[in-house]
Amino acid sequence: NAGTLAFIGIGNMGSRMANNLVKKGETVRVFDLTPANAKSVPGAQVCNNQEEAVKDASVIITMLPNGDIVKDTVLGTNGILKHASKGSLLIDCSTIQPQVAQEVSKATYSAGFKFLDAPVSGGVTGAEAGTLTFMVGGDKQVLNSADPILMKMGANVLHCGDSGAGQIAKLCNNLILAITMIGTCEGMNLGIKMGLDPKTLASIINVSTGRSWSSQTYNPVPGLIEKIPPSNDYKGGFAVNLVAKDLGLAEGVALLCNAPVPLTAAAHQIYRALSCNGYGNKDFASVYQFLKGN
Template sequence: MQDRRAASPLATTNGEDTNMKIAFIGLGNMGGGMAANLVKAGHSVRAFDLSEEALSAAKDAGCQTFSNAREAVEGVDAVVSMLPNGEIVKKVYTGDVIGHAPHAATLIDCSTIDVATAREVADAAHAEGYKMVDAPVSGGIAAAAGGTLTFMVGGEKHAFDAAEPVLSAMGKAVIHAGDAGNGQAAKICNNMLLAIQMIGTAEAFSMAQKLGLDPQTFYDISSVSSGQCWSMTSYCPVPGVGPQSPSDNEYKGGFAAALMLKDLKLAMEAAKRSGASTPLGGHARELYEKFAADNGALDFSGIIKTL
């Protein structure tokens, strides 16, 4: 009789068999580190990306590589994807994953895409009998490589339960946000708030300096006062102030301004669809559009340079 434990995510919870066969589609700056952490956790990873360089790096990290997504998803227990946008996510899942991966496999999309497409793809998966979650991440490239991402997960409870062991191997926190699409909703709301927060922090430091306050002195005061926020105390946009951040490396690395702009565009699209009022989110999008036009590769905290 065939041993079915390795083909079931439930095998990760009974202490008998923690190894799973996982397809990973999309091995860019984030996906490459995430796939490597799945290998470190003892899983067998079947990797695919259009980039030969990304495939080579994945192979060096211990992944088995494939020339197309359909081959990668054959016989797996789970599929994880980290792709650039909703159009590509929909194309990959409807064309290469649904109907080609085993129906017992759990489908996990970690891309940041629009809520409507996330729900459309989940509906298509459910219609064919698959469990699927949207699980966008917070944490950036360093967290992806270090296995300290936070996952915001949308999907039915049984799908979340099946996905959690996979996600836990790549992150420090896995949080169920509710039904399909709610992971994306949490991500774009969070990043809209982060963008607004960073602009406010940059404005405050810039004005403090113009008024004659030393940046470190202002940090010492505001970081223990009512103006305290993550953008100040964990990711200060002023070089040499607070914990080390991209500002200490000429705003290189971290979370690219172009990616922040992408998330703000998704947030404004969702606000329009839902009828939400987001005047500060809209203004943040305008400011990041101007900044990212010439500085898209720089960290989003570099927006202080425009002030």
């Protein structure tokens, strides 16, 4: 195993990822601003602050809400670079702006550390099962050294290119995910309102051209698939606020290269509207509930 690992950000994703590292024999120290979250990983050493978690760790993984928090956590006045051992590797698995990943990478290497951006796809179900896809930006050799650790949390580790490239790939994936989820919610809601049986409609779509991850693995209609957030009052899962964040980030990247992203913009506004109507912390499949009404 890889020596002591530090894991910062033990939320919906981080708790499950850290849990797989522990289960697969790694020594893991965890820290989260919310102490109850930090205590959610059996077998991990719970730390009271970031300094305690990262001290002497050979690899430090962050899974945090956004770019500002990642930047502050790594480069801030009391950040990781102030307390970690020189030469250690930082792997940021959060979804953030590619430009911020590049900035943090540059500062990290300048200070004598290594850095990879390694955002993930697969949601909480993939995090739980250890089947995440890691989209990695940064030095290929550094990635080779990190591969055994990432493979304890995922099934695919893909090198996307230089620093920031993992984030670009992730944002492209997520805009497609958000758009297909909204489309699936729209189609399922229309069919059900017109009297179709939800199970029948889903089974038709899933052997037809409307099929997607959203229809097949994460169908937004409650009760169709067990043990996913739509069947648990849209609790847990991929929060509406985070999807809205990712769509905003994708629009920001589109501005850098003048790529038109019309459906990304529409999906962004739909998720913002959900957020303003009390759905912010619900799973992103709750677009179905929003469209359906009461």
